[in-house]
Amino acid sequence: MEFNRAGFDNDALINIYKELLKPRLIEEKMLVLLRQGKIAKWFSGIGQEAIAVGCGLALDADEYILPMHRNLGVFTTRKIPLHRLFSQWQGKPGGFTKGRDRSFHFGTQEYHIIGMISHLGPQMGVADGIALGNLLKKNNKVTAVFSGDGGTSEGDFHEAVNVAAVWDLPVIFIIENNGYGLSTPSNEQFRMKQFIDKGIGYGMEAVQVDGNNILETYSTIRSLAESLRKKPHPVLLECLTFRMRGHEEASGTKYVPKELMDEWGKKDPLINYENYLLKEKVIDADMISAFRKEIKQEIEKNLEITFAEENPKVDTVTETGDMYDTTPPKVYIPSPDKKTEKRYLDAITDGMRQAMQQHEDLVIMGQDIAEYGGVFKATAGFVEEFGRGRVRNTPICESAIIGAGFGLSINGMKAIVEMQFADFVTCGFNQIINNLAKSYYRWGQKADVVVRMPTGAGVNAGPFHSQSNEAWFVHTPGLKVVYPAFPSDAKGLLIAAIEDPNPVMYFEHKALYRSIAEEVFDDYYTTEIGQARLVREGNDVTIVTYGFGVHWALETLNKNHDISADLIDLRTLLPWDKECVENSVRKTGRVIILHEDTLIGGVGGEIAAHLSEHCFEDLDAPVIRCASLDTPVPMNVELELNFLAKSRFEEQLKKLVAY
Numbered sequence: 001m002e003f004n005r006a007g008f009d010n011d012a013l014i015n016i017y018k019e020l021l022k023p024r025l026i027e028e029k030m031l032v033l034l035r036q037g038k039i040a041k042w043f044s045g046i047g048q049e050a051i052a053v054g055c056g057l058a059l060d061a062d063e064y065i066l067p068m069h070r071n072l073g074v075f076t077t078r079k080i081p082l083h084r085l086f087s088q089w090q091g092k093p094g095g096f097t098k099g100r101d102r103s104f105h106f107g108t109q110e111y112h113i114i115g116m117i118s119h120l121g122p123q124m125g126v127a128d129g130i131a132l133g134n135l136l137k138k139n140n141k142v143t144a145v146f147s148g149d150g151g152t153s154e155g156d157f158h159e160a161v162n163v164a165a166v167w168d169l170p171v172i173f174i175i176e177n178n179g180y181g182l183s184t185p186s187n188e189q190f191r192m193k194q195f196i197d198k199g200i201g202y203g204m205e206a207v208q209v210d211g212n213n214i215l216e217t218y219s220t221i222r223s224l225a226e227s228l229r230k231k232p233h234p235v236l237l238e239c240l241t242f243r244m245r246g247h248e249e250a251s252g253t254k255y256v257p258k259e260l261m262d263e264w265g266k267k268d269p270l271i272n273y274e275n276y277l278l279k280e281k282v283i284d285a286d287m288i289s290a291f292r293k294e295i296k297q298e299i300e301k302n303l304e305i306t307f308a309e310e311n312p313k314v315d316t317v318t319e320t321g322d323m324y325d326t327t328p329p330k331v332y333i334p335s336p337d338k339k340t341e342k343r344y345l346d347a348i349t350d351g352m353r354q355a356m357q358q359h360e361d362l363v364i365m366g367q368d369i370a371e372y373g374g375v376f377k378a379t380a381g382f383v384e385e386f387g388r389g390r391v392r393n394t395p396i397c398e399s400a401i402i403g404a405g406f407g408l409s410i411n412g413m414k415a416i417v418e419m420q421f422a423d424f425v426t427c428g429f430n431q432i433i434n435n436l437a438k439s440y441y442r443w444g445q446k447a448d449v450v451v452r453m454p455t456g457a458g459v460n461a462g463p464f465h466s467q468s469n470e471a472w473f474v475h476t477p478g479l480k481v482v483y484p485a486f487p488s489d490a491k492g493l494l495i496a497a498i499e500d501p502n503p504v505m506y507f508e509h510k511a512l513y514r515s516i517a518e519e520v521f522d523d524y525y526t527t528e529i530g531q532a533r534l535v536r537e538g539n540d541v542t543i544v545t546y547g548f549g550v551h552w553a554l555e556t557l558n559k560n561h562d563i564s565a566d567l568i569d570l571r572t573l574l575p576w577d578k579e580c581v582e583n584s585v586r587k588t589g590r591v592i593i594l595h596e597d598t599l600i601g602g603v604g605g606e607i608a609a610h611l612s613e614h615c616f617e618d619l620d621a622p623v624i625r626c627a628s629l630d631t632p633v634p635m636n637v638e639l640e641l642n643f644l645a646k647s648r649f650e651e652q653l654k655k656l657v658a659y
């Protein structure tokens with residue numbers, strides 16, 4: 001292995017040696033503890049340390065790094081006290097996740113490290129968002145994100161590098177090419193002669209280095225970072241390396257030919273560098289043992305702290321309470337006399353425009369939302385007013401963009417992501433369910449992102465442009481789900497969602513966009529999330545609904561003046577207003593839950609179960625659910641009408657009243 005020490009004096013070389021030695025010694029200790037049964041699992045990075053350490057040393061301390069499961073060197077070079085790392089791995093309170101997540105699955109703003117989730121791939125879209133934040137702040141900072149070669153087979157890799165290329169984002173995508181996924185060799189993952197050939201396809205710079213050569217990884221990343229700070233653009237950095245141990249300790253390395261192990265054993269990053277320093281007389285054997293002793297003492301001292309620490313106190317209130325950032329969002333009350341008639345869509349546009357004026361760090365991203373104004377024209381004129389930096393046409397990739405929204409939030413900004421149709425959220429599902437929803441609980445990181453969801457049927461658009469998919473998200477702790485039925489709520493709830501630091505799924509019904517209008521306050525105002533609204537008051541029956549259901553119910557009540565009903569528009573589905581619903585059911589003794597979504601697993605099931613449990617003695621009839629058929633949404637007008645809950649609502653309501 002050739003080392004080029006240009007630009008490194010002896011002290012620098014020694015410092016690099018110590019940085020490289022530390023993760024190796026920590027790992028060796030962990031392997032001992034594993035054998036002793038004192039730790040449960042270990043993902044080894046032995047043989048790959050030069051990449052993480054090189055990156056950690058090359059970037060400035062306030063530049064974000066998004067490491068993976070073999071990158072202990074990132075954490076140690078950023079000088080995280082070892083007992084905090086050990087406590088994290090042991091699930092102790094002194095770690096970073098209050099015992100809620102394991103090993104390297106955490107982030108820390110203090111050290112500008114954004115750790116992985118188990119899913120391979122989504123970290124790259126998040127890196128894009130962090131880099132976009134830096135680009136918009138014009139702070140000349142670089143972001144580095146890691147992936148294994150196997151992980152690049154995920155669509156998330158393609159989406160993220162593509163977005164970074166199109167947007168000239170200053171991201172270094174560090175690919176640790178260790179020849180294998182878990183056991184699957186690279187030639188079963190991809191077909192290029194060499195990984196960097198991928199760069200050509202994305203129109204981006206791609207560089208290959210010997211990932212076992214610490215001076216090469218360090219200086220390459222350092223010079224790439226210098227160039228990206230001056231002229232923002234992404235780089236694919238392939239680091240050739242090898243994983244000398246199993247994927248995790250229990251899985252072994254039987255599938256690796258012995259010759260390969262021997263060949264790479266000779267390229268060990270630490271031993272080779274050590275031999276080089278010995279040869280150059282930068283260090284000697286005594287110094288090596290002194291360094292080892294010093295680091296081992298540090299490890300032992302810190303382990304003692306961790307082992308002495310109590311396990312986290314189990315407290316259900318804290319657990320559920322930590323699902324959301326409860327910082328009270330700002331409340332805006334409008335002046336009552338300034339109102340203008342607005343359609344549902346105009347109210348959404350108005351809310352977004354005012355929010356963009358209010359928050360200079362708010363960015364809207366979506367397909368065709370810039371000059372074209374979005375397929376429903378919700379952002380028409382926004383580029384002219386706010387510029388292309390904050391109103392961003394995206395490539396057609398939901399996952400990377402929702403991930404980028406999270407990255408913006410990590411970087412202290414706010415994001416709205418427009419799904420072109422709510423149906424397409426399936427392609428961004430992972431980021432919502434596993435990143436946006438869980439990060440606050442896991443390590444206290446808010447995900448200040450609103451995902452706008454043009455939803456619903458009634459426009460003869462067939463199975464893939466008409467779905468109601470709110471129930472998927474209502475089932476996901478950590479999200480908030482709002483669904484306005486009227487223009488004034490559409491504006492107030494959208495602003496409340498933007499003001500709220502938590503991730504909010506904002507459903508807007510396409511068929512309501514231009515079909516309803518009402519007087520809407522001109523001011524910037526919030527409608528409280530979690531509050532239902534009693535739209536009509538009556539005594540005989542309670543109708544609980546939301547979205548288009550509210551309008552179906554109104555139509556039915558307008559036709560049947562003899563039915564005296566409380567009509568509740570939930571407005572928010574997570575958290576839903578239990579008190580309002582319970583109070584009404586206690587009064588009327590009868591309840592029907594109406595929704596456009598299909599029946600099985602719909603929101604109605606949850607409400608029905610709650611009412612059976614908590615209002616049983618006040619009920620005079622069974623709780624009824626009226627929902628759409630359990631089929632995809634058919635296109636043909638007649639079929640769609642038959643599918644929708646509306647076609648059965650009047651009959652079911654009358655039956656309930658007569659029960």
Ligand SMILES: Cc1ncc(C[n+]2csc(CCOP(=O)(O)OP(=O)(O)O)c2C)c(N)n1
Binds near residue numbers: 070118152176
């Ligand atoms: C989306 C997803 N699918 C599957 C897995 C299971 N898994 C964990 S690590 C791994 C192999 C990863 O290979 P690579 O990205 O090359 O990284 P390496 O472990 O070699 O460093 C797999 C398949 C996962 N974590 N995430």
